[in-house]
Amino acid sequence: MAARVNRQQAAAAAEVRRQQAAAAPQPDLAARAQETVDSVTGAVRRVSRPVGQVLTFPVTLGREVAADIVSTARRPDAVVYWGGLAGLVALGVLEWPAAAAVGVGVAVASGARRARA
Numbered sequence: 001m002a003a004r005v006n007r008q009q010a011a012a013a014a015e016v017r018r019q020q021a022a023a024a025p026q027p028d029l030a031a032r033a034q035e036t037v038d039s040v041t042g043a044v045r046r047v048s049r050p051v052g053q054v055l056t057f058p059v060t061l062g063r064e065v066a067a068d069i070v071s072t073a074r075r076p077d078a079v080v081y082w083g084g085l086a087g088l089v090a091l092g093v094l095e096w097p098a099a100a101a102v103g104v105g106v107a108v109a110s111g112a113r114r115a116r117a
Contacts, residue, residue, distance in 0.1 A: 068111025069104065081106065 072078045082103050088094040094102075 064111075065104065065108055069107040072107040072110050078106070078110070 073082075085094065085099040085103050089096050089099045
């Protein structure tokens with residue numbers, strides 16, 4: 001008889017737990033899914049900005065150097081300077097990579113100087 005009472009109590013307790021579980025508010029799965037999507041989207045955006053800047057840096061730098069060279073080439077004294085470098089290359093006094101590096105360096109330096117002024 002005791003076993004029968006225990007089974008009935010266990011069944012009654014299980015029924016009470018089932019009813020409590022059914023009555024408990026269920027989490028809104030759509031809201032949780034949206035929170036997860038928003039969290040992942042935010043993380044992707046935070047990571048993609050620096051990655052995009054790293055990937056576009058060479059292009060941005062190239063544009064800035066080209067703009068410095070063009071603005072320097074408009075000055076007559078720079079044209080004479082670059083002509084002198086070209087003459088030294090033609091005479092064999094300077095190798096062309098060294099002359100190109102000096103010419104671009106002067107253009108970038110003068111562009112940076114004008115940007116500060």
